[in-house]
Amino acid sequence: MHPAPSVIFFSVFSGVGFGLLTFLGFGVPHVFGWNAFVFFVIAYLCAVGGLVASTFHLGHPERALKAFTQWRSSWLSREGWCAVLALCFMAIYGIGLVFFDVRWGFFGVIGAVFSIATVYTTSMIYTQLESVPRWHSPGTPAMFLSFSVAAGALLAGEIHAAMALIAIAALLQIALWVVGDGALEASGTSLATATGLGQNGSVRAFEPPHTGTNYLLKEFAFVVGRKHSLKLRVISIVLFAVIPIALLIAPFSHWLVLLAVISHVAGALASRWLFFAEAEHVVGLYYGKR
Amino acid sequence: MTQLPQTTARKLGLVIDLDTCVGCHACVISCKGWNTENYGAPLSDTDPYGADPSGTFLNRVHSYEVQPEQGTAQLIHFPKSCLHCEDAPCVTVCPTGASYKRVEDGIVLVNESDCIGCGLCAWACPYGAREMDAVEKVMKKCTLCVDRIYNENLPEVDREPACVRTCPSNARHFGDFADPDSNVSKLVAERGGIDLMPEQGTKPVNKYLPPRPKDTLSEGAGDIDILAPYLEPVAQEAKGFLGWLDKTLEKL
Numbered sequence: 001m002h003p004a005p006s007v008i009f010f011s012v013f014s015g016v017g018f019g020l021l022t023f024l025g026f027g028v029p030h031v032f033g034w035n036a037f038v039f040f041v042i043a044y045l046c047a048v049g050g051l052v053a054s055t056f057h058l059g060h061p062e063r064a065l066k067a068f069t070q071w072r073s074s075w076l077s078r079e080g081w082c083a084v085l086a087l088c089f090m091a092i093y094g095i096g097l098v099f100f101d102v103r104w105g106f107f108g109v110i111g112a113v114f115s116i117a118t119v120y121t122t123s124m125i126y127t128q129l130e131s132v133p134r135w136h137s138p139g140t141p142a143m144f145l146s147f148s149v150a151a152g153a154l155l156a157g158e159i160h161a162a163m164a165l166i167a168i169a170a171l172l173q174i175a176l177w178v179v180g181d182g183a184l185e186a187s188g189t190s191l192a193t194a195t196g197l198g199q200n201g202s203v204r205a206f207e208p209p210h211t212g213t214n215y216l217l218k219e220f221a222f223v224v225g226r227k228h229s230l231k232l233r234v235i236s237i238v239l240f241a242v243i244p245i246a247l248l249i250a251p252f253s254h255w256l257v258l259l260a261v262i263s264h265v266a267g268a269l270a271s272r273w274l275f276f277a278e279a280e281h282v283v284g285l286y287y288g289k290r
Numbered sequence: 291m292t293q294l295p296q297t298t299a300r301k302l303g304l305v306i307d308l309d310t311c312v313g314c315h316a317c318v319i320s321c322k323g324w325n326t327e328n329y330g331a332p333l334s335d336t337d338p339y340g341a342d343p344s345g346t347f348l349n350r351v352h353s354y355e356v357q358p359e360q361g362t363a364q365l366i367h368f369p370k371s372c373l374h375c376e377d378a379p380c381v382t383v384c385p386t387g388a389s390y391k392r393v394e395d396g397i398v399l400v401n402e403s404d405c406i407g408c409g410l411c412a413w414a415c416p417y418g419a420r421e422m423d424a425v426e427k428v429m430k431k432c433t434l435c436v437d438r439i440y441n442e443n444l445p446e447v448d449r450e451p452a453c454v455r456t457c458p459s460n461a462r463h464f465g466d467f468a469d470p471d472s473n474v475s476k477l478v479a480e481r482g483g484i485d486l487m488p489e490q491g492t493k494p495v496n497k498y499l500p501p502r503p504k505d506t507l508s509e510g511a512g513d514i515d516i517l518a519p520y521l522e523p524v525a526q527e528a529k530g531f532l533g534w535l536d537k538t539l540e541k542l
Contacts, residue, residue, distance in 0.1 A: 001413075059407015059427025066404055067385035070292045076385035076410055130379065130490055131416040188489045189416070191354075195368060196484040196498050197308075201358035206365060209318070209350035212343045215421040219412065282487070283418035286352055286370065 001132065002222045003276035010054035011122055012268050014083070015144060017047025018115040019152025021090050025112025027103060028156055036097040042155060044087070047115075051083055075128055079121035086114035119148040126275075133187035134180040134279045143172050147240075147268055154244065154261055163248050166264065170241035173271060177233060180278070184290060189282045205288025220281035221289045232274055240267025292384040294377065298396035301467040302434055303374050303495035304454065305474045305483060309502050311461035313353055313367030317453035321349040321371070321432075324452035329437040330402055334425035346423045348372070348432045349453055356501075366501055369462070371453070372419035372432035373486065373494035374398050380411035380420060380431075388429075396468075396495060397436055402428045416490045439464075467495055 020043040023029075024036075031039055055061045068084075070077040089111035096104040123144035126135040150165035191205065192198025244260035244267075280290045325348055326332040335345035349371040357363045374391075378398050381389045388404035389411050391397070400411075405428040412420040412429060420431045435451035438444060448455060454462040465474035474497070477483065483497035515521075528536050 057408070059409075059422065060405065063386065063404065063406045066387070067406060067408075070385050070387050073292045073382045074385045076383065076408065080385065125383075125410065128383065129414055131414055189487055193487050193489060194416075195352075195354055195366075196486055196500060197354060197356050197366060200364065200501070200503075201356045204355045204357065205352065206355040207353035209315075209352050209370075210347075214344055215346065215412075215424070216418045219409065219422075220418070281413070282416045282490070286418060 001276045001279040001281055002219050003273050004057050006053045006056040008269060008272045008276065010050045011144070012050070012147075012265065012272050013046045013053070014050030014122065015119055015148035015268075016151040016155065016265065017043050017045070017050060018083075018086060018118045019148035019150070020155045021047060021086060021115040021152075022112045022149065023152045023156040023158065025090060025093065025108040025110075025115060027105070027108060028158060030103075032097050032101045032103075034098075036094065039156075040090075040094040040098065043090075047083070047087065075121050075124040079118060079125060082114050082118040082121050086111055086118050089114060116145070116148070119144055130187075131282050132279050133183040133189070133282070135275075136187070137176075137179065137183065139172065139176040139179060143169070143176050146172050147271075151261075151264060151268065154257070154264060157257070159248050159252065159257075163245050166241050166244055170237055173237070177274075184280050184282075187282070189285065191285045191288070194282065194285045205286070208287055216283055217287065217289075221284040221287060222277055223289065224277070226278060229274060229278055232270055236267045236270035236274065238267070240264045240271060243267075292381050292387050292389055294381055294391055295393045298376075298391070298393055299468070300395045301374075301376070301495050302395045302397055302439070302464070303467055303474070303497070304371070304434075304451070305463040305465070305477050305497050305499060306369055307461040307463070307477075307481075307499040308366050308368060309461075309481075309499060310459045311351075311367040311369060312459045313351055314458065315351050316456050316458060317369055317462060318347060318349050318351055320452040320456035322347055324435060324438070325430075325433070329433060330400075331423060331426035331428055331430070333430060334423050336424050344424070346421045346430050348419075348421070348430060364501065364504060369453075370417060370419070371496075372398060372434075373417060373492070373496040374432075374434060376493035376495060377491060379414040379416075379490075379492060383410045383414045385410070395466075397434045398431070399433055399436065400429050400431055402426075405429050416487050416492065417494075434464075467497075 024039055024043060055064055067077055067080050071081050089107050093104055093107035093111050096102045120141055123141035127140040130136050146169040150169045153162035153165050191203045195203055197203045243263040247256045247260040250256055284290050322333055333346040337343050349369060352368040352370060354366045354368055355363050356366055374396055378391055381391050381398060386404045386406055388401045390399060407427040409422055412422060420429050423430050439449050441449060450464045454464040463474050463477060465472040467475055469475060478497045481499040483499050485494050
């Protein structure tokens, strides 16, 4: 799959933002006034910034409001609803904390539930696609949720929780890579089933339908950088898990936590780039590619 | 509405005969022609005469080589367009309701004025049947020539998809799969029509007829054609003037 920068930024930063909002909604950290204001600004910048980035890959962003109509069947539509509801409930909750020094727990808990639901619906957009066997697994939402909650804990300043959650995210990520490498074979889809010619012998793509490239090849048969995938996996794990955990073990300092956050987000971006670049769409089989 | 209908009154679709397709790409061209000039946004080309040409097509013809365990390889031309699946994954993922499957005839269509160009339907389709138009920024797909098959301004013979109408080797057939007596249902029954990627659970309406086994070439020198005795040369020796000339020149 083509790793579009807008979608990578969107999914990482909205994950971070909604992860932090989830913690804030449950009253962690217990902050009021200006302190709360700073936390909410960071969370909203990430969450809203991510959502805005996601509209950059649309062909017709001016029609984006229509995407709220199909929540009965479409995970993308459900994601839109969850995000808007989460931001609305958390805004009311945040106003209480910042301006009135009161914690309207009802709004916080509802907002937190919709925040985490946003991350889940984002992951389901990818998980639902049977055409991309690497994504079509319960491991995908588990990985998205663990990254989001880990980043939320880190930004909320919950050091011990953050260390544990980052370690869980790293383990899930490694498991997903290992399982994902065999997902296309395990799906049973091959050039033989794609063409129905398997009974007659071994099938080989002989001639593509066109001499140049096309939308399908650009969007689905992205192979640039796959040969570096092992190196990138190591770089990603070191950045999002090893370095942040090491910095958090060291005596507490705001600067070290800031460094840990930057390293974690950089590693998460690398991981998300791999999530797209390594994913094989079965349409590639028709072109003899994967 | 992007929820799929429980059933459709008719199931219009294509049968594609891999035995007779000669890979001429006439269906590709007639499809592009009709669908650029008629319903919906035109199918654009980018850099068509330059070094890196690319364009939107609703139908493409691949070619595959099938190598049996023994014997010579067979080349199969393989046209591919939207299969108008009963359980179309492209429809349910659409967030705006632009993608839909018609209750009356099962055709999967895109309402281009509702399409936001997110591309998720093309991601969901395992067959590569949907292509985002690079100029119009909306999703394009086979309409089964919905603007031909019901078009009373056309002569009746032309009321079928452009690809079917143009195919010079009759490798494409159009009809209603819900009717067991239709031409397409009979073809599928007689020739063992198959689904592409059945394991994806899309229940495609379009069916493919597998290539028939080819005649085997006789092996070994002893085998000669039964007509061979009748094909022996009649004139063993040249006669007449040319015969005399041949002999005379031979002697020189």
